[in-house]
Amino acid sequence: MNFTLPTLPYKYDALEPDFDKETLEIHYTKHHQTYINNANYALEDLPEFAQMSVNELIKKLDYLPVDKKTVLRNNAGGHANHILFWKGLKKGTTLQGKFKSALERDFGSIDAFKDTFExxxxxxxxxxxxxxxxxxxxxxxxxxxxxxxxLMGEVISGTSGYPILGLDIWEHAYYLKYKNRRLDYIKSFWNVVNWDEASTRFIYA
Structure with a gap:
């Protein structure tokens, strides 16, 4: 089973002006595709791992041959991260219900959650x-x-858990539009978060 680029659930300009068309297209077709290509190449002689979903694979990094662990940590990880990232973007959704209540419970308020995340x-x-x-x-x-x-768990001790939202903060995700203004990019994320997707992930985690 080869990993493939997932269908983007919106057009490249759908998140303008917060996430610009040019960056999104390059990010999706070039950067994400490269992670997929590299992961598939590394898996060519590992049939027992090549049959796994990408999330299953990154949970089992410690079982990989030493010479394949780093390349698959980086590239299968990049593939998994970007799948969640694209699904987590959409304009016009509303934070509500059990997910909103859980954020308020664990952070004190939605503003406090956003401040912590930023x-x-x-x-x-x-x-x-x-x-x-x-x-x-x-x-x-x-x-x-x-x-x-x-999802890599003990490989990255202290940061394990089930991801509900993920924001890519590599420079390739924002530099064409925001240059070195990372905080402006981070704040723009709230305008394009797919709260419906995040709520679903929260409920079924």
Missing amino acids: KVALTCFGSGWAWLVKKDDKLAVVSTANQDNP
């Missing part, structure tokens, strides 16, 4: 991701380096 995303050094995760029935905000994913 600080974690802003202070992640270099390239990485900011995540809202569910762990032990509680919600928390964490960051991971490079293309690590909270």
Whole structure:
């Protein structure tokens, strides 16, 4: 089973002006596709792992041959992260219901949650991701380096959990529009979060 680029559920300009068309198209067709290509190549002589879904694979990094662990951590991780990222973007959805109540319970308020998320995303050094995760029935905000994913568990101790929301904070995700203004990019995320998708992930986590 080869990994393939998932169908983008909207047009490249659907998230304008917050996420610009040019960046989104390059990000999707070039960066995400490269992670897929590299992961598929690394899996060519690992048939027992090639049959797994990408989420199953990144949970089993410690079982991989030593010479394949890093390349698949980076590239299968990048594939998994971007699948969630694209699904998590949409204009016009509303935060409500049990998911909203859980955020208020665990952070004190929605504004406090957003403030926490923004600080974690802003202070992640270099390239990485900011995540809202569910762990032990509680919600928390964490960051991971490079293309690590909270599903990797003990491989990235302290940041494990089930990812509900993920924001790509590699420069390729925002530099064409926002240049070095990472905080402006992070704040724009609230205008394009697919709260319906996040709520579904929260409920079924």
